[in-house]
Every structure is written in structure tokens, then in C-alpha cells.
Amino acid sequence: MPTEILMPALSPTMEEGTLAKWLVKEGDTVSSGDLLAEIETDKATMEFEAVDEGTVGKILVAEGSEGVKVNTPIAVLLEDGESADDIGAASAPKEEASSTAAATEASDATAPAKDHSVGETDTTPAPAAPKDSDGKRIFASPLARRIAAQKGLDLGAIKGSGPRGRIVKADVEKAEATPATAAEPNVDAGQPTAAAAAPSGPSTDAIVKIYAGRDYEEVKLDGMRKTIAARLTEAKQTVxxxxxxxxxxxxxxxxxxxxxxxxxxxxxxxxxxxxxxxxxxxxxxxxxxxxxxxxxxxxxxxxxxxxxxxxxxxxxxxxxxxxxxxxxxxxxxxxxxxxxxxxxxxxxxxxxxxxxxxxxxxxxxxxxxxxxxxxxxxxxxxxxxxxxxxxxxxxxxxxxxxxxxxxxxxxxxxxxxxxxxxxxxxxxxxxxxxxxxxxxxxx
Known part of the structure; x- marks a missing residue:
């Protein structure tokens, strides 16, 4: 099955980014760890690495594209034996997807596994892609496969949170640390949440109308300015x-x-x-x-x-x-x-x-x-x-x-x-x- 490559969250505050440059082209063969693209975040320009091996079947987002939302499909990776005809529905970027999956996938893509007991990088090669009892491939990132092998975990018993149910690093760590899901605390439906209670200022249109008769220059907010505004608002409202x-x-x-x-x-x-x-x-x-x-x-x-x-x-x-x-x-x-x-x-x-x-x-x-x-x-x-x-x-x-x-x-x-x-x-x-x-x- 073709694998979608998603716009990664390369920093905790990143919600969207600019796909500055592709480092591969359609038809190129890539392996886990190969550089795929340069992406501008709200803070810096960073390189984005491949998680899986395969062939770049189709590039969905052109280089230079701004405002690409995190977790938006940007390319499609084909496995051995697959062709462009197998891409099908993956050929159109989806606007909405799980931000949790995006952040987790990006974590797998940008950081090697760490042995936290000694602080050293884990360079052990990932085991081959496992199969379930019916002989079908279990889709999991190389990092997830490696951690599961080290911990003796059965990938077949783990539910993936990545694209199309793909198992990622966080799924394996959660399976190891949390055998049973803890109950969520009860929330009084009559009590407003902090987010709901937080006052919101006048809308953009309302403010623009106030200054309709005055000369001004409209300054577009870049990613850094948006992040600063969000973080400082959060800090003053919640701290x-x-x-x-x-x-x-x-x-x-x-x-x-x-x-x-x-x-x-x-x-x-x-x-x-x-x-x-x-x-x-x-x-x-x-x-x-x-x-x-x-x-x-x-x-x-x-x-x-x-x-x-x-x-x-x-x-x-x-x-x-x-x-x-x-x-x-x-x-x-x-x-x-x-x-x-x-x-x-x-x-x-x-x-x-x-x-x-x-x-x-x-x-x-x-x-x-x-x-x-x-x-x-x-x-x-x-x-x-x-x-x-x-x-x-x-x-x-x-x-x-x-x-x-x-x-x-x-x-x-x-x-x-x-x-x-x-x-x-x-x-x-x-x-x-x-x-x-x-x-x-x-x-």
C-alpha cells in the first residue's frame, strides 16, 4: 500500500510551514534517514528525513509552497512492486488529519531512538517489516519496529495512531508504559472550560472598520510572529x-x-x-x-x-x-x-x-x-x-x-x-x- 509522507511538526509550536525545497524527485529511491526536503518552520529552516524505504511515487506539494498545514500529505512513497497506478486516493492532499499523528510521525522522522539510561544514540538497524497472522504486512515506522524488538512487544497487538493506522514510536512507548487506559476525570458539563471562558478580542473585520478612514500599512504575520503572539497570550492567561x-x-x-x-x-x-x-x-x-x-x-x-x-x-x-x-x-x-x-x-x-x-x-x-x-x-x-x-x-x-x-x-x-x-x-x-x-x- 502506498505510504503518504506528511508535513511534519518539526518544533512543538509549529502548526504550518513552508516547503522550501525538495531534495528528491519523483522516481527516486530513498531509505530511512535519507533527506527528503528542506522545511521552514516558525523558527528556522530544517531538513526533513525519510522514515521508510521506498520510491517517491508522487510529489503532492510543490517546493516554495507556504502555509502547508502540519500533517498534510506532501508526497507518496511506493513500496517494492507498487507503481503510480496504486496511488489512487493518496494523490490528493487532505486538509484535515490528526495533529497528534503528525507530531508523533515527525518525532520518528527527525530524532533517532535514545537509550535514556545512558544517553546514547541507538544505531541498531530496524527489524524487517513484521506480518500479522494472516500474512499481511503490519505498517510500522523503523523506529517503532526497533523499539518493539528491544522491548519484546508484539506489534500485532498495538493499534497505530499514524496515517492509515501506521504504528509509530509513541504507540510502542504507550503500549509498554500503559497496559490499561486510565480513566479520564469527570468533567462537570455545567462548568465552562478555561478555553471557553477566555475572553476573545474584537474580530479582524471589526478592527479594520474602526480605521477605515485612516491611512495604514497592513503587515502580514509570519510564522514566528504568530507563534510569539500565541505563546505570550497563553502565558499571560494561564500562568x-x-x-x-x-x-x-x-x-x-x-x-x-x-x-x-x-x-x-x-x-x-x-x-x-x-x-x-x-x-x-x-x-x-x-x-x-x-x-x-x-x-x-x-x-x-x-x-x-x-x-x-x-x-x-x-x-x-x-x-x-x-x-x-x-x-x-x-x-x-x-x-x-x-x-x-x-x-x-x-x-x-x-x-x-x-x-x-x-x-x-x-x-x-x-x-x-x-x-x-x-x-x-x-x-x-x-x-x-x-x-x-x-x-x-x-x-x-x-x-x-x-x-x-x-x-x-x-x-x-x-x-x-x-x-x-x-x-x-x-x-x-x-x-x-x-x-x-x-x-x-x-x-
Missing amino acids: PHFYLRRDIKLDALLEFRSTLNGQLADRGVKLSVNDFIIKACALALQQVPDANAVWAGDKVLKLTPSDVAVAVAIEGGLFTPVLQDAHQKSLSALSAEMKDLASRARDRKLAPQEYQGGSFAISNLGMFGIDNFDAVINPPHGAILAVGAGVKKPVVGQDGELGVATVMSVTLSVDHRVIDGALGAQLLQAIVDNLENPLTMLA
Whole structure:
């Protein structure tokens, strides 16, 4: 039976994409892992790999096509002995399909199996396609076949959620982890859901009518802008924010930074204040481990490493690349990694794993002269630190004398589901202590 190749979900927020370029043509033979196409997501241009082996029977979506919905058939793959005459109904793209199947299929197509006990890539070849008791082929992805073979699972007893009942990785994992389906909690039909209760703004037509007599330019939203709008709306509607504010005296840090930069000049290293902020936050998450956490729907995940995301402004939007294990890295290593991530973010060359994850984020607008602001939490993070500019201010010293110091205002936005007030205060205090005593960050 011909197999439809579907538009994959190459990132968690992707709903549609642009099929930028086909890397194969009709009649080409492909194997699992071969590159099929380049697809522009809401964040970057990524390569899409084949899941099965076969021959490209028909290309359904031309390269350059924009707004291709996730899970839309984009091509048809033929097995041995099949011809274009067998394509039939698969020759017309379907507008509606299961988004769950699309995301799962994309997961199979873009990521090799992982042995989570050791963190190594599984390169074991997939077993041959199995058959049921009647001798008919059981359709399953190579990754699903490999996992089933490793776990000793019978594919014939697993119901597939992929296209045309195809078994994918999630089906096998679900069969292993969930022998019986858990009962869904009862929902009171009289109670509106959160989505139903959420207020909606005026329609596009209503807003356009308001400005009918005025000159304006209509700006089309690209994928990134749509994603930012959706994510921030979700964050402000569903995440119970609260805010903690502190002033931080930077004089000791600025003096220490100047000394280090003088010593590192021969190595071409120049540390920024932001590098120290990243390090201070990473260490603070280790010093207050209960705050190193994310919201996971019905549970809280407490992370062991300090994976810190940093907002990077790019044309038309922003990225939040993640510096993993930031608490273990030197200031010079963090500086070099941040420069590399920021550069590739501006070119939209980051891979999804480089801007997903983390438990904590930093948004620094100090270089734009902003004294202070409140940042929006990026779910599922537990908190985000908004950093303002360092400015000269009058301060009262410990001896009671009036003096002048460089002071930076910061605001910690906190998800109250994850971090309570006192815990958030402890985290912010640890960040302040690290920045006001920079030598301790090297201990």
C-alpha cells in the first residue's frame, strides 16, 4: 500500500510551514534517514528525513509552497512492486488529519531512538517489516519496529495512531508504559472550560472598520510572529505571575570585570555584564534547588542542572537559546557559547534542541537604556529575570554616609504554581549576592 509522507511538526509550536525545497524527485529511491526536503518552520529552516524505504511515487506539494498545514500529505512513497497506478486516493492532499499523528510521525522522522539510561544514540538497524497472522504486512515506522524488538512487544497487538493506522514510536512507548487506559476525570458539563471562558478580542473585520478612514500599512504575520503572539497570550492567561524587585550594586562586579578583561585580552576574550548575570543565575539555581523547576501540567519537574535561557532579539521576533549546565562552565566558556548562539539565532540557524528546555530565562534590556520592566514567563519555565540598565545613583553606605554607586534594577517574574513567594525571594537574594560578590562565583 502506498505510504503518504506528511508535513511534519518539526518544533512543538509549529502548526504550518513552508516547503522550501525538495531534495528528491519523483522516481527516486530513498531509505530511512535519507533527506527528503528542506522545511521552514516558525523558527528556522530544517531538513526533513525519510522514515521508510521506498520510491517517491508522487510529489503532492510543490517546493516554495507556504502555509502547508502540519500533517498534510506532501508526497507518496511506493513500496517494492507498487507503481503510480496504486496511488489512487493518496494523490490528493487532505486538509484535515490528526495533529497528534503528525507530531508523533515527525518525532520518528527527525530524532533517532535514545537509550535514556545512558544517553546514547541507538544505531541498531530496524527489524524487517513484521506480518500479522494472516500474512499481511503490519505498517510500522523503523523506529517503532526497533523499539518493539528491544522491548519484546508484539506489534500485532498495538493499534497505530499514524496515517492509515501506521504504528509509530509513541504507540510502542504507550503500549509498554500503559497496559490499561486510565480513566479520564469527570468533567462537570455545567462548568465552562478555561478555553471557553477566555475572553476573545474584537474580530479582524471589526478592527479594520474602526480605521477605515485612516491611512495604514497592513503587515502580514509570519510564522514566528504568530507563534510569539500565541505563546505570550497563553502565558499571560494561564500562568499566575507575581513579581519580585531588587536593586543590585554593580561597582565590585564592574571593577572585577575590568581586571579580568585586561588579563584575558591576549586570548581575545571580552566578558560582558550579561555573562556574569548568566553565571550568577545558574549558580543561584544550584543554591536554591527547589526553584530550579518547571510546570508540567499536573506535576512540577525539579531539574538537577542549571539550564539557563537568554532572550535574543532578532528581526521580527526573538529566540531564547539555552545554555545547558551553565553552573559548570567558566565565564569565558559561557561568553563564547552565548556569542555563538546569539549569532546563529539572528541567522535563524539554531536547532530546536538549542532553544527548547531550561527552567529559567534572562531578558536584558539594559543596553537599550531601560531602567526596569516586567518580563513575561516563557512556559514551562518557573521564572524569568528582567534586567535593566546600570546607572549611577545616590546610595547610603553601611556607615550611614551618602555616596554614589552603579545600581542595576532587576525584576523576577515568577510562576506561582512552581515557586512560592518566600522561595522566589531566596532565589533573587542568591542572584543579588552572586553579582555583588563576583569573586565568590569563581570559588
